[in-house]
Amino acid sequence: EVQLLESGGSLVQPGGSLRLSCAASGFTFSNYAMTWARQAPGKGLEWVSGIIGSGGGTYYADSVKGRFTISRDNSRNTLYLQMNSLRAEDTALYYCAKGHVSYHYGMDVWGQGTTVTVSS
Amino acid sequence: QTVVTQEPSFSVSPGGTVTLTCGLSSGSVSTTNSPSWYQQTPGQAPRTVIYNTNTRSSGVPDRFSGFILGNKAALTITGARADDESDYYCLLYMGGGIWVFGGGTKLTVL
Numbered sequence: 001e002v003q004l005l006e007s008g009g010s011l012v013q014p015g016g017s018l019r020l021s022c023a024a025s026g027f028t029f030s031n032y033a034m035t036w037a038r039q040a041p042g043k044g045l046e047w048v049s050g051i052i053g054s055g056g057g058t059y060y061a062d063s064v065k066g067r068f069t070i071s072r073d074n075s076r077n078t079l080y081l082q083m084n085s086l087r088a089e090d091t092a093l094y095y096c097a098k099g100h101v102s103y104h105y106g107m108d109v110w111g112q113g114t115t116v117t118v119s120s
Numbered sequence: 121q122t123v124v125t126q127e128p129s130f131s132v133s134p135g136g137t138v139t140l141t142c143g144l145s146s147g148s149v150s151t152t153n154s155p156s157w158y159q160q161t162p163g164q165a166p167r168t169v170i171y172n173t174n175t176r177s178s179g180v181p182d183r184f185s186g187f188i189l190g191n192k193a194a195l196t197i198t199g200a201r202a203d204d205e206s207d208y209y210c211l212l213y214m215g216g217g218i219w220v221f222g223g224g225t226k227l228t229v230l
Contacts, residue, residue, distance in 0.1 A: 037166075044207075044223050045209050050217060050219065057217060095166070100171065104172075104213055105154060105156070105171050105172045106154060106213070107158070110167065111165065113165060
């Protein structure tokens with residue numbers, strides 16, 4: 001069974017940094033694209049960042065480009081999102097999602113999310 | 121910046137059929153955009169329903185089908201049930217590794 005467990009969310013001040021993790025199990029992690037998406041309170045889903053299986057390709061929404069960095073450790077079956085220069089508008093529930101072998105097929109299985117609150 | 125458009129809300133009777141759509145503020149949706157659809161009930165994580173335009177995710181009943189309808193992506197639900205009442209989000213691939221979600225459609229079954 002595919003399982004994704006996000007962690008690392010917390011309350012952080014504007015301008016601060018945070019690193020989210022997503023521990024994956026139940027599949028061959030290195031074969032699959034992975035994604036971070038978020039959902040602000042009461043709002044819709046927003047795609048944040050994606051990474052191909054090898055880690056050789058990384059992609060970002062304009063809203064986070066230059067501030068967030070996605071990475072993966074295929075030896076630890078773990079996906080990361082390093083978030084710097086956080087803003088109030090980054091406050092959201094952050095989901096990790098397993099993709100497909102092809103990056104171009106979107107998301108497959110979703111985690112339960114971890115909450116990031118940016119506030120002074 | 122291109123916006124992905126969805127109906128804000130839709131209503132269907134139990135047992136009925138409903139088609140939700142997903143368009144672009146500029147241009148047409150095609151299979152190149154690899155449309156996918158996600159179902160989300162309040163307080164729950166999203167669940168993948170359709171990916172790559174028309175492929176049902178594992179465990180999704182064949183009451184759900186995805187396709188291209190004119191210049192939009194579409195999701196049809198037949199034999200609507202009370203537990204289909206959810207928010208439905210479409211996701212489109214824009215090229216260059218970038219994906220964009222639509223604003224979501226709140227589906228009511230009554």
